[in-house]
Amino acid sequence: MSNGPAQAMFAADQASxxxxxxxxxxxxxxxxxxxxxxxxxxxxxGIAHGGYLFLLADTAFACACNxxxxxxxxSGADISFVRPARESDTLTAVAEERTRYGRSGIYDVRILxxxxxxxEFRGRSRTVPRMEET
Numbered sequence: 001m002s003n004g005p006a007q008a009m010f011a012a013d014q015a016s017x018x019x020x021x022x023x024x025x026x027x028x029x030x031x032x033x034x035x036x037x038x039x040x041x042x043x044x045x046g047i048a049h050g051g052y053l054f055l056l057a058d059t060a061f062a063c064a065c066n067x068x069x070x071x072x073x074x075s076g077a078d079i080s081f082v083r084p085a086r087e088s089d090t091l092t093a094v095a096e097e098r099t100r101y102g103r104s105g106i107y108d109v110r111i112l113x114x115x116x117x118x119x120e121f122r123g124r125s126r127t128v129p130r131m132e133e134t
Contacts, residue, residue, distance in 0.1 A: 029097030031063035
């Protein structure tokens with residue numbers, strides 16, 4: 001994995017790293033991350049809490065849209081849960097840029113378990129001035 005802007009941003013992301021998320025690849029508007037569902041991530045129905053799945057997808061989205069270099073943040077996102085994930089499942093989030101125009105972009109993220117889609121996420125991005133300038 002090269003040392004680009006997405007990798008630098010992820011290296012400072014204590015929230016994602018604290019959950020055991022690993023960055024497998026990022027560049028050219030794409031990213032791939034992995035997370036294993038732990039007992040602390042399971043809700044009262046015995047399935048992975050949707051918030052953790054959203055966080056995984058959002059982190060993949062962030063890595064993909066920040067792979068171009070300028071600081072980019074989410075302007076909005078939504079997720080559709082297709083199948084449940086359970087404790088010990090290893091999930092892979094694959095983010096792909098759909099379009100970038102001006103300071104805005106649209107990215108899709110698939111969350112997979114053993115190649116099977118369990119959630120689909122769409123994120124809308126906005127490039128902003130450096131965070132220390134705002």
